Amino acid sequence: VSDPRPPVRALVVDDDPLMAGLLTTVLGRRGYEVQACEDGAEALERVREGGFDLVMTDRVMPGLDGLALCRAIRALPGGGRTYCILLTASDERIASAAAIDAGVDDFIAKPLDVRALAARLDAAERALLARSR
């Protein structure tokens, strides 16, 4: 039976091309339509043009950082529907209040555990499904 749902449209934002490449590969193999870019300002421009269900962004980037990007996405018309995941260092305590206030839906720790990533993406898909209803 074919899945009637359209593929998740995802944007990966990381200034490390290898990390962006790995994330793009993992998401692509889940059947997502994936784009990648290396800085927050370009990411915001692409999100503004429309069409992303999920944005996965690093926190530390030149120019617009990950938290500022999430905050800017939330301020866009319809920006509340985008599922935002922040990539953080595993021992970072920035998780919590500041990030949630910026509109972050979930956190994924670096170093990246691709098995744990799959579980977080399951959760993201459930949330996106609920938001689409």
Added chain:
Amino acid sequence: MSSPADIDQALALFRAQFAEQLPARLAEISERLQAWRSDPSDGENLRALYRVLHRLAGSAGTFGMPEFGAACRGIEADLEELQSRGAALADVERIAQAISRLQEVRS
């Protein structure tokens, strides 16, 4: 949907690329360090060094070098603190020594 074996295969390719790129990434850190050392009061030089260490800390652990990644993470944390309180010459030398020790951790 991909199988775990597919992902492991992809991860192995990225690990190999990371190992290949590591000398260039360490060279970039040295360049950023020299720029900061030449003018420790320049906040942009410090931020640039912090960003390259942050990038390497996250990717090293992901691509099979957890100890090296943890060492980078330690320097990154030190640099983050210096961004808020300002760096003295002794701080710059401490960071420089920690960065030179990265080569040992790597090997």
